[in-house]
Amino acid sequence: MKNISDEEIIKLILKNNRKSQKAFAVILDRYSERLYWHVRKIVISHDDADDVVQNTFIKVFRSLHLFRGDSRFYTWLYRIGTNEALSFLQKKKQHQSEDIDDHIVALAGTLQSDEYFDGDDIQQKLQQAIAQLPHKQRVVFNMKYFDDMKYTDMAEILETSVGALKASYHHAVKKIEAYIQNEGSEN
Amino acid sequence: MSTKQNINDPHLKQNPFAAPPNYFEGLQNDVLAQVSPAKSKVRFLNAHVVRYAAAVLLVAIGSLWLFTYESTSQQDMLANALAVHIDAYDVEMLEYYAETGTESELADEADLYLVNSAYVSDDVLLDLENE
Numbered sequence: 132m133k134n135i136s137d138e139e140i141i142k143l144i145l146k147n148n149r150k151s152q153k154a155f156a157v158i159l160d161r162y163s164e165r166l167y168w169h170v171r172k173i174v175i176s177h178d179d180a181d182d183v184v185q186n187t188f189i190k191v192f193r194s195l196h197l198f199r200g201d202s203r204f205y206t207w208l209y210r211i212g213t214n215e216a217l218s219f220l221q222k223k224k225q226h227q228s229e230d231i232d233d234h235i236v237a238l239a240g241t242l243q244s245d246e247y248f249d250g251d252d253i254q255q256k257l258q259q260a261i262a263q264l265p266h267k268q269r270v271v272f273n274m275k276y277f278d279d280m281k282y283t284d285m286a287e288i289l290e291t292s293v294g295a296l297k298a299s300y301h302h303a304v305k306k307i308e309a310y311i312q313n314e315g316s317e318n
Numbered sequence: 319m320s321t322k323q324n325i326n327d328p329h330l331k332q333n334p335f336a337a338p339p340n341y342f343e344g345l346q347n348d349v350l351a352q353v354s355p356a357k358s359k360v361r362f363l364n365a366h367v368v369r370y371a372a373a374v375l376l377v378a379i380g381s382l383w384l385f386t387y388e389s390t391s392q393q394d395m396l397a398n399a400l401a402v403h404i405d406a407y408d409v410e411m412l413e414y415y416a417e418t419g420t421e422s423e424l425a426d427e428a429d430l431y432l433v434n435s436a437y438v439s440d441d442v443l444l445d446l447e448n449e
Contacts, residue, residue, distance in 0.1 A: 152350060152353075152354070155350065155353065156346065156350060159345075159346040159349055159350070160346065163342055163345055163346055163349070164342050167337065167342070167345070168333060168335065171335050171337075172335070177335075177337060177338070181341075181345070184345065185345070185348060185349055185352070188349045188353075189349065189352055189353060192349075192353040193353070247335060247336040247337060247338065248334060248335060248336065249334055249335070249336045250334025250335075251334075253329075253330065254329075254330060254332075254334040255334070257325070257330055257334075258334065276325075276331065277331060277333060304325065307325060308325055311325070
């Protein structure tokens, strides 16, 4: 099934027979790792990313019949994953009565002691700088900076115009450069 | 004096996060286990079996109740009819005894047993043989 397109695999899954499980396993094999890293950069913690990714795939499986093929499957999957991650942070905010962005700043501050963070000092500083951004701008920055995603794909996923995304990324870069510069001069 | 950090440095663009060993294999298995149709199918089948069993049980209980009710009614009617008949017989006999001034020859339960079991004493048999 490795050479079959996503759309063909979805048709197999929707037949709802013995092969459906195998077909969905191919989707998981193709996208679980990529989606995990995308979500992980949004929620920071491994355990939270694990919850969000599992929920995303379960939702995708249960609502595959609603996928009309207007957009590519992977942009549809990323849209659901991004929305799940942001909703997850929103729920955390309600439980912990703090702002989403404050929560992320606090998490980024603990990365040095995180078992599943391999970055050095400058990489940690970059994560702290990214954490200062408003959460939607943070998502845009991560997708462009780390994944080098095309603006057209990002526009499909985030349902925004390419122009707005370019402006958002430009502002994010400026803020991050200023943050790192200030941190460097303080130390 | 600080040096300006270039954020276009390829080192900075590397993914700094890590995942537990074999995490992705486990993740795929966990997701597949949660969307497994076997679970929902069994639940679906069970729901039907329970519904059918409940319906059959309900019909069976209803039928049994009706049958028992009818049987009981028939038995009650028969018992009532017999009781009325026996009472009528007793009344008739009492009237007969009152008119004739005699008493029943079946004076007690011992006599009644002898008649019902067709008991014949040895004395009677001996008399019969001698005749």
